[in-house]
Amino acid sequence: xxxxxxxxxxxxxxxxxxxxxxxxxxxxxxxxxxxxxxxxxxxxxxxxxxxxxxxxxxxxxxxxxxxxxxxxxxxxxxxxxxxxxxxxxxxxxxxxxxxxxxxxxxxxxxxxxxxxxxxxxxxxxxxxxxxxxxxxxxxxxxxxxxxxxxxxxx
Numbered sequence: 581x582x583x584x585x586x587x588x589x590x591x592x593x594x595x596x597x598x599x600x601x602x603x604x605x606x607x608x609x610x611x612x613x614x615x616x617x618x619x620x621x622x623x624x625x626x627x628x629x630x631x632x633x634x635x636x637x638x639x640x641x642x643x644x645x646x647x648x649x650x651x652x653x654x655x656x657x658x659x660x661x662x663x664x665x666x667x668x669x670x671x672x673x674x675x676x677x678x679x680x681x682x683x684x685x686x687x688x689x690x691x692x693x694x695x696x697x698x699x700x701x702x703x704x705x706x707x708x709x710x711x712x713x714x715x716x717x718x719x720x721x722x723x724x725x726x727x728x729x730x731x732x733x734x
Contacts, residue, residue, distance in 0.1 A: 640659060
C-alpha cells in the first residue's frame with residue numbers, strides 16, 4: 581500500500597533513509613557526513629509530495645518529489661534493506677513518476693547514488709551525465725545524473 585506520508589513520520593523516514601544508504605557498505609563516518617542531507621523534516625513532508633509504502637502497517641519505503649514547472653526531481657526513494665529486491669522500489673518509482681506526470685512534469689530528474697544507477701536505468705531512465713562525489717577511499721566516485729521522460733510521443 582502506498583499512501584501520503586505524515587509530517588509526524590519525519591524522524592522514522594530519516595532513519596529509514598540512513599538504513600537504506602548504509603546497506604551499500606559506506607563507512608560510518610561517511611554516513612554520518614550525509615545525515616543532514618538525508619534528514620526528512622516535517623515541513624518537507626508538508627511542502628513536497630511524499631509517500632510511504634507500507635506492508636501490514638509497517639513503513640518499508642518512501643519517495644518524495646521536488647516539483648518545478650516542468651522537470652520534477654526525485655528527491656528521495658528509499659527501501660529498507662530487508663525489503664529490497666521484492667518490487668517495493670519499483671512500485672514506489674512508478675508511483676513517483678505517475679505523481680509527477682499528474683502534476684504536469686515533462687520529466688523527472690534523479691541525482692542517483694552510484695549503487696542505484698542500474699535500478700533506474702532498468703526502469704527506463706537515461707543517463708544525462710555525472711557529478712564528482714568523492715568519498716574517502718573512492719576519489720573517483722561520481723553520482724549519475726538521470727532522467728525519466730514523461731512526455732508520450734504521438
